[in-house]
Amino acid sequence: MASTSPLPSVAYLGPRSSYSHQAALECFDPAKYTFEPRAAIADVFTAVQAGAVAYGVVPFENSTNGNVVFTLDLFCDRTRSFRDTFVCGETYLDVHHCLLSSAASLSSVARIYSHPQAFGQCENWLSANARGVERIDVSSTSKAAQIVAGDAGAAAIASRVAADVHGLRVLAGNIEDSADNTTRFFVLVAQPALRAPVSKGHGETDKTLLSFTVDHEIPGALCDSLKVFKDFGLNLTSIASRPSRLLPWNYVFFVEFVGHSDAQHVQAALDELKKYCLNLRILGSYRDEQRRRGQGYRDSERRVAGNGKAS
Amino acid sequence: MASTSPLPSVAYLGPRSSYSHQAALECFDPAKYTFEPRAAIADVFTAVQAGAVAYGVVPFENSTNGNVVFTLDLFCDRTRSFRDTFVCGETYLDVHHCLLSSAASLSSVARIYSHPQAFGQCENWLSANARGVERIDVSSTSKAAQIVAGDAGAAAIASRVAADVHGLRVLAGNIEDSADNTTRFFVLVAQPALRAPVSKGHGETDKTLLSFTVDHEIPGALCDSLKVFKDFGLNLTSIASRPSRLLPWNYVFFVEFVGHSDAQHVQAALDELKKYCLNLRILGSYRDEQRRRGQGYRDSERRVAGNGKAS
Numbered sequence: 073m074a075s076t077s078p079l080p081s082v083a084y085l086g087p088r089s090s091y092s093h094q095a096a097l098e099c100f101d102p103a104k105y106t107f108e109p110r111a112a113i114a115d116v117f118t119a120v121q122a123g124a125v126a127y128g129v130v131p132f133e134n135s136t137n138g139n140v141v142f143t144l145d146l147f148c149d150r151t152r153s154f155r156d157t158f159v160c161g162e163t164y165l166d167v168h169h170c171l172l173s174s175a176a177s178l179s180s181v182a183r184i185y186s187h188p189q190a191f192g193q194c195e196n197w198l199s200a201n202a203r204g205v206e207r208i209d210v211s212s213t214s215k216a217a218q219i220v221a222g223d224a225g226a227a228a229i230a231s232r233v234a235a236d237v238h239g240l241r242v243l244a245g246n247i248e249d250s251a252d253n254t255t256r257f258f259v260l261v262a263q264p265a266l267r268a269p270v271s272k273g274h275g276e277t278d279k280t281l282l283s284f285t286v287d288h289e290i291p292g293a294l295c296d297s298l299k300v301f302k303d304f305g306l307n308l309t310s311i312a313s314r315p316s317r318l319l320p321w322n323y324v325f326f327v328e329f330v331g332h333s334d335a336q337h338v339q340a341a342l343d344e345l346k347k348y349c350l351n352l353r354i355l356g357s358y359r360d361e362q363r364r365r366g367q368g369y370r371d372s373e374r375r376v377a378g379n380g381k382a383s
Numbered sequence: 384m385a386s387t388s389p390l391p392s393v394a395y396l397g398p399r400s401s402y403s404h405q406a407a408l409e410c411f412d413p414a415k416y417t418f419e420p421r422a423a424i425a426d427v428f429t430a431v432q433a434g435a436v437a438y439g440v441v442p443f444e445n446s447t448n449g450n451v452v453f454t455l456d457l458f459c460d461r462t463r464s465f466r467d468t469f470v471c472g473e474t475y476l477d478v479h480h481c482l483l484s485s486a487a488s489l490s491s492v493a494r495i496y497s498h499p500q501a502f503g504q505c506e507n508w509l510s511a512n513a514r515g516v517e518r519i520d521v522s523s524t525s526k527a528a529q530i531v532a533g534d535a536g537a538a539a540i541a542s543r544v545a546a547d548v549h550g551l552r553v554l555a556g557n558i559e560d561s562a563d564n565t566t567r568f569f570v571l572v573a574q575p576a577l578r579a580p581v582s583k584g585h586g587e588t589d590k591t592l593l594s595f596t597v598d599h600e601i602p603g604a605l606c607d608s609l610k611v612f613k614d615f616g617l618n619l620t621s622i623a624s625r626p627s628r629l630l631p632w633n634y635v636f637f638v639e640f641v642g643h644s645d646a647q648h649v650q651a652a653l654d655e656l657k658k659y660c661l662n663l664r665i666l667g668s669y670r671d672e673q674r675r676r677g678q679g680y681r682d683s684e685r686r687v688a689g690n691g692k693a694s
Contacts, residue, residue: 134626135626135631135632136626136628137452137626138452138624138625138626141448141449141503145503188499188520192452192456207522209499209520209521209522210520211520249628250628250631252630252631254631292612292613292618292619294609294619294622295606295609295610295612295613295619296613298605298606298609299606299610301603301606302603302606302607307603308603308605308606309632310632311605311624312624313449313622313623314449315445315446315447315448315449317447317560317561319563320446320561320563320565321446321620321621321673362632
């Protein structure tokens with residue numbers, strides 16, 4: 073590890089006080105890890121791949137606004153830069169957006185800064201309360217808060233934590249369209265051997281993320297691929313696609329299902345799957361934290377590596 | 384129609400000189416239609432639904448950067464605002480991005496403005512030639528060109544047409560990552576009866592776009608749905624998904640396949656499909672322009688409605 077700290081480090085999509093930072097703090101015990109912001113999701117992948125950090129935390133999907141395409145594109149790994157980077161954990165963070173400003177009221181606000189995803193998640197509130205106010209996209213909600221700290225005619229959509237960090241007023245709280253606005257983050261690691269071992273007898277479930285392409289000249293190739301999961305009793309939890317960029321209108325598919333890649337029936341399914349798809353890659357197996365959410369996991373031991381074990 | 388012009392009008396995602404404007408000019412004869420820019424994709428849908436224009440032109444998908452999620456979200460129609468708005472045509476536009484500036488060389492450029500999709504499509508060139516230069520997201524490439532026209536320290540990623548309109552230098556041409564960088568646009572119409580009739584005996588093919596949800600409590604429901612297309616011999620040409628926003632991690636799926644919704648075998652397939660999916664909606668059938676691209680369609684008669692007929 074290149075870090076000079078005696079503690080292993082965790083890279084996250086920064087800046088400080090970002091939702092990724094909060095997700096990293098959910099997963100790793102601050103007494104045992106140091107945390108390093110990175111300016112872009114690609115920089116987190118690069119730090120993990122190079123061994124400059126022990127883990128990385130990146131956003132993957134939001135319950136209101138869908139997949140984070142930048143993360144999907146990095147998993148596509150079209151330049152083969154991240155061949156040793158795998159997913160070893162996931163975490164879910166409830167996202168509550170606020171309108172922050174140094175102005176005393178919304179009537180003084182002429183511009184709103186935020187990340188495009190955050191604008192997308194607050195569309196209803198903005199349509200009702202800020203119609204005609206200019207919107208300016210910036211790279212993160214925390215960056216937006218930083219910008220408006222010096223601009224009394226502007227507001228930011230960001231977290232309550234960002235208001236504290238940048239000394240801003242909360243003009244409106246919980247302005248997200250859906251009360252169930254949750255972002256899912258992945259924990260990245262560079263060594264597949266570090267992936268969590270198969271949980272046995274704990275009543276817990278694992279999930280596995282795959283990427284693959286299909287021969288688009290063969291009609292029904294995607295259907296044949298998905299049918300394998302059904303035939304082997306593997307329930308799909310997520311499906312997404314991105315352009316392969318090798319051929320126009322040719323796609324990389326991402327499929328997540330319940331099961332660990334080490335389990336015998338999963339390995340049998342993957343062997344079958346290889347008959348129907350190309351470039352199959354196992355991106356990682358990890359504990360299903362979504363099912364645990366109703367079980368008070370926040371109070372349980374820190375996950376992924378907080379107790380010094382891989383699971 | 385609310386338009387005061389004697390000619391029927393076509394709304395497109397503006398401003399003038401945008402790629403949507405170029406796509407609209409590809410589809411409709413300027414001698415027979417007037418063209419109206421709209422500030423947002425939602426505004427194009429609204430104009431079509433309200434009958435304020437005869438047609439709308441919106442971007443749907445880019446071959447390098449994937450689906451335009453704003454358009455998908457409007458097709459989801461979660462607020463039931465666009466129940467009479469359908470797709471009646473498609474067109475493909477080759478997209479060549481340029482770096483435009485009033486500066487004489489790249490070395491004077493401290494900021495680059497563009498749409499997030501355009502940044503995504505020029506990632507390789509930017510990494511090699513403009514590392515460390517600040518990137519500022521704006522709502523369109525043409526807006527970016529407009530902004531930098533008055534800022535000698537800035538550049539825009541936009542079209543060559545935008546350079547002419549705003550009097551900018553082309554510092555670098557064709558900077559997109561993929562030589563096959565193509566954007567697909569949909570033509571919207573408010574009356575499903577206006578959709579193109581089934582082509583018979585012309586050797587042409589039609590495509591149909593559907594949206595549906597599946598009961599996420601039923602394992603394999605998506606697989607069962609996709610299998611129907613295979614069983615009825617309908618080849619899928621596109622699949623996409625967006626969060627339903629009704630329940631977290633519940634999705635609206637978009638499937639496009641070869642065939643017209645009026646054709647007998649397609650209607651049989653749709654009847655079968657209804658057994659496996661919820662909220663099935665036919666978003667339109669239209670002539671497959673992708674297959675026609677190699678056949679010199681640019682020189683052929685204007686499509687969709689340019690010759691006064693629906694096809």
